[in-house]
Amino acid sequence: MNGPDKFSLKKHVTAPAIFALFCVLTWTVRASDIHPSGFIAPLTADTVPKKPRNTRTNPPDTSRPDTSRRPALRNSTDTSGRDSLITSDTTILSTDTFSLRISKDSFAAPVTYEAEDSAVILVPEKKVILYGNTKTKYQDVNLQAPVVILDQKASVLTAVGTKDSLGESLVRAVMTEKENKFQSDTIRYNFKTQRGLTYNTFTNQNEIFINAGLAKKVDSNTVFMKGARFTTCDLDDPHFAFRANKLKVINQKVAVSGPMHPEFEGVPVPVYLPFGFYPLTRGRKSGMLAPQFVATDQQGLGLQGIGYYKILNDYIDATFRADIYSYGGWKGDLTSTYRKRYRYTGTVNLSFQNTKINFKGDPDFRSDRTFLIAWSHSTDQRARPGVTFNASVNASSAKYNQYLTTNTLRNFQNKQQSSISYSKNWIGKPFSLQLAANHNQDNITRLINVSLPNASFTVNQIFPFQRKEALGAARWYEKIGVGYSGQLQNQFSFYDSAFNAKRLLDTLLWGATHNIPxxxxxxxxxxxxxxxxxxYQQQWIMSRTEYTWNPVTDTLDAVTTKGFHTAHQMSVGLGFGTNVFGTFNFKRSKILAIRHAVRPSFSFSYSPNLAKNYYKTVQYNRAGEKRVYSVYQNNSNIYSGYSNVEFGGIGFGVDNSLEMKVRATTDSGAAESKKIRLIDGFGFTSGYNFLLDSFQLNTFSLYLRSSLFDKVNLNFTADLDPYEVNNFGRRVNTVSFGRGRLGRVTRGNLSLSTSFRSKPRDESQGDQTVAVDQNRITDPTLLADQSRLQDYMRRNPREFVNFNIPYDFGVDLAMGFSRNWTEDGKVVTDFNSSVNLHGSFSLTPKWNFSAQAFYDLKTKTLGAFALSINRDMHCWQMAISVSPIGLQRFFTITISPKSSLLQNLRVNRTRVFNDF
Structure with a gap:
């Protein structure tokens, strides 16, 4: 049995002292859920949080570990690095701010964090642990993760994702810093040094997607990666990738790797490269352009498209491409584009071809040098209001288009034209000036016509008798309007096969016209x-030619005199016009009504014959027969005077339009009416001259215009001669109407185009096509020259295929004919026509077939035919093109990545067979 304890001063004094200290520290604590001034244990500051705006009690979460000893925080914001301890399960948003750094271990900026589940604050360790869809922000660093541990003492943030029972990631931690974004299983980041480690990281730089087992971030722009896989495929399991053990990425600049090898569908390919260099910069950069291989039967093996792209400054760049063939032929293209916003834009293209067919010494050896000059320029009207300058130049040698490879459209283009124009409108005044230069050439006849400079000056209608201050009703003479228009033209012609600068001036022609209405x-x-x-009209003519009959040689001798000559014409008239409408209504039909509008016109006019002095009579055969001719009507004049006929008669015509109104149903089910234009305009114009003793009735000009149902564009014009012809094919003064016939159609032109296109499979994706045809291309560097446009289409077939459109078909028809009667009574018809058929359809959302054909109705032959098959392979695309008919028969197979970054990483096979 123990005796009574001895008295101990140390024992009896220590306990009361501890108790007293405890009371001092906890004298503000209340045992309730009310928080007047709760227990605050800050890490770096001592501020009292505001009262909560609302409270909410939540049931315990049995799926998580016991958290009864840690406070639950629904939404917490810490702006000073301190810890807040809440003793009840309520939602509290607390914000602490301060302007001075109180502690050495405090952060350089506020840290804002949120957590949907809860937060654990470990005061002694100076740590904050967040659970459930957390969001943390520090300066320009944003972090989202299921679990976040914030260690203030070490200035380290650790974010951990969640995984399933098989170890697969369910939710990854996502960190965003400036333009960098990482998704990782685990992220460790130091706020002060801005360095960090990430595990199983996914990130992307421009078009490159990178997955690394371990990544080390050394600063805000540089990341080192180990066990990296990089690709342009945006799937978690990409179709293809490149594997590298080491990779360095500098944000938005470059990525450099060590030895690497490709893999497809996760299967490695035993092809290793010693290193990899991948530019990641945005915008334009100078660099080499990779070529593609091609094989032709007449030019040999070749490299097409090898070149260099150079940025000269912020406004101008230049591209040089070359084609080289084993038989010695070559082709060089220099293209320069320039653009200044709100000022102007344009492109210049110079191309030279040295085409060599077969080997030198071969009986079929041929060598030709051809060139192309193309220039396009357009100004923004906002730069100088009232002033515009536009240019569209496309001139080349006659055989340039013929020698282009794998370019079906250009091979059959025999007409080329150019125009350069400058115009100025004086704002607030009726004056306008136009200066122009034009060019056209025929590659079959090899004739080139150049017209420059051409000038046109116009004065819009002014009212010279109008009072400056009108009082009361206007007098009749105040409504008299006077205008003016004048034109000056200069022209010279030459053959490209016989060009001679000294003789060029001999072909120079000039002329001018004036018109005062x-x-x-x-x-x-x-x-x-x-x-x-x-x-009143006047023409300025540069020469006159007079003919005399030479009885010795039985020919006409011509004498041409150059100088300044004039021709005049004057006319007065009175016109009448009106509109007549008629409507036919339907009952119990989807068609509500058909409306016919008739616009007849009728006029009286008189024109005296002011051309008698330059019309002469000459004998033209041994029989002594004579004919009348104009001394200005020759090939040495642009203008040839006016008609040697006094006109006093009438002019008449009828214009019609046809519309239909139908019942339609809106998307909401409401009924409404809809107008459909059936025929935009059809009718005729003609005249009758009372002063002639024969052939008083003029030729009838017929026309028809229609855009039926907004699908068919139709334009038709024709000339109807109302007089008969005799057995020798000459017109006689007998009107066909009296014999029960309308007359003879002597000329006609018809153009028709239509297209049928289905709705997109996915309306949200819209039109995926970058450029389907020339009308939809807006890049001036492509519009300037058809050759470069076709070359771009061949190099980038994926941009011209829309897999979202099930089908798209179109027909373009152009026809022209003229009928003449020979002296033996036979009818000779000159007929020209061509049909262009084009279409595409997607057999599946991944397969597309397209075809294009040219058919000559005159010769009844198929001029060209091309078929293309395209396969969408997600991040890759395959294109197969075949053209078995035409001047150049070819086939090409291309498999290339869709990413522009890897556009040169392609597999291409091209064969060309020429029929020059």
Whole structure:
């Protein structure tokens, strides 16, 4: 049995001292859920949080470990690096701010964090642990992760993702810093040094997607990776990738790797490269352009498209491409584009071809040198209001298009034209000036016509008798309007096969016209619109040619005199016009009504014969027969004077339009009416001259325009001669109407185009096609020259295929004919026509077939045919093109990545067979 304890001063004094200290420290604590001034244990500051705006009690989460000893925090914001301890399960948003750094271990900026589940604050360790869809922000670093551990003492943040029972990642930690974004299983980041380690990281730089087993971030722009896989495929399990043990990425600049090898569908390919260099910079950069291989039967093996792209400054760049063939032929293209926003834009293209067919010494050996000059320029009207300058130049040698490879459209283009124009409109004044230069050439005849400079000056209608301050109603003479238009033209011609600069001036032609119209605006007379008019016209002509019969040689001798000559014409007239409408209504039909609008016109006019002095009579055969000719009507003049006929008669015509109104149903089910234009315009114009003793009735000009159902574009014009012909094919003064016939159609032109396109499979994706045809291309560097456009289409077939459109078909028809009667009574018809058929359809969302054909209706032959098959392989695309008919028969197979970064990593096979 123990005796009573001895008295101990140390024992009896220590306990009361501890108790007293405890009371001092906890004197503000209350045992309730009310928080007047809760227990605050800050890490770096001592501020009291505001009262909560609302509270919410939540049931315990049995799926997580016991958290009864840690406070639950629904939404917490810490702006000073301190810890807040809440003793109840309520939602509290607390914010601490300060302007001075109180502790050495405090952060350089506030840290904002949120957690949907809870937060654990470990005061002694100076750590904060967040659970459940956390969001943390520090300066320009944003982090989202299921679990985040913030260690203030070490300035280290650790973010951990969640995995399933098989170890697969369910939710990854995502960190964003400036333009960098990482998704990782685990992220460890030091706020002060901005360095960190990430495990199983996914990131992307421009078009490159990178997956690394371990990544080390050494600063805000540089990351080192180990066990990296990089690709342009955006799937978690990409179709292809490149494997490298070491990789260095400098943000938005470059990525450099050590030895690497490709893999497809996860299967490695035993092809190793010693290193890899991948530019990641955005915008334009100078560099080499990779070629593609091609094989032709007449030019040999070749490399096409090898070149260099150079940026000269912020406004100008240049591209040089070359084609080299084993038989000695070559082709060089220099293209320069320039652009200044809100000022102008344009491109210049110079191309030279040295085509060699077969080997030198071969009987079929041939060598030709051809060239192309193309220039396009357009100004923004906002730069100089009222002033525009535009250019579209496309001139080349006659055989340039013929020697282009794998370019079906260009091989059959025999007409080329150019135009350069400058115009100025004086704002607030009726004056306008136009200066132009034009060019056209025929590659079959090899004739080139150049017209420059051409000038045109116009004065819009002015009212010289109008009072400056009008009082009361306007007098009739105040409505007299006077205008002016004048044109000056210069032209010279030559053959490209016989060009001689010394003889060029001998072909120079010039001429000018002047027109002064005078009109009077009168009020309508009931339904009639009356328009009186007077006009005066004058031509300036550079030469006159007179003919005499030479009885010795039985020929006509011509004498041409150059100088300044004039021709005049004057006319007065009075015109009448009105509109007549008729509507036919339907009952119990989807068609509600058909409306027919008729616009007849009728005019009286008189033109005296002012051309008698330059019309002469000459004998033209041994029989002594004579004919009348104009001394200005020869090939040495642009203008040839006016008609040697006094006209006093009438002019008449009828214009019609046809519309239909149908019942339609809106998307909401409501009924409404819809107008459909059936025929935009059809009719005729003609005239009758009372002063002639024969052939008083003029030729009828017929026309028809329609855009039926917004699908068919139709344009038709024709000339109808109302007089008969005799057995020798000569017109006789007998009107065909009297014999029960309308007349003879002597000329006609028809153009028709239509297209049928289905709706997209996925409306949200819209039109995936970058450029389907020339009308939809907006890049001026492609529009400037058809050759480069076709070359771009061949190099980038994926941009011209829309897998989202099930089908797209179109027909373009152009026809022209003229009928003439020979002296033996036979009818000779000159007929020209061509049909262009083009279409595509997607058999599946991944397969597309397209075809294009040219058919000559005159020769009944298929001029060209091309078939293309395209396969969408997600991140790759395959294109197969075959053209078995035409001047150049070819086939090409291309498999290339879709990414522009790897556009040169392609597999290409091209064969060309020429029929020059």
């Amino acid at each position: 005078i009109a009077l605006s009168l009020p309508p007379v009931g339904p009639l619109i009356v328009t009186p008019s007077i006009s």
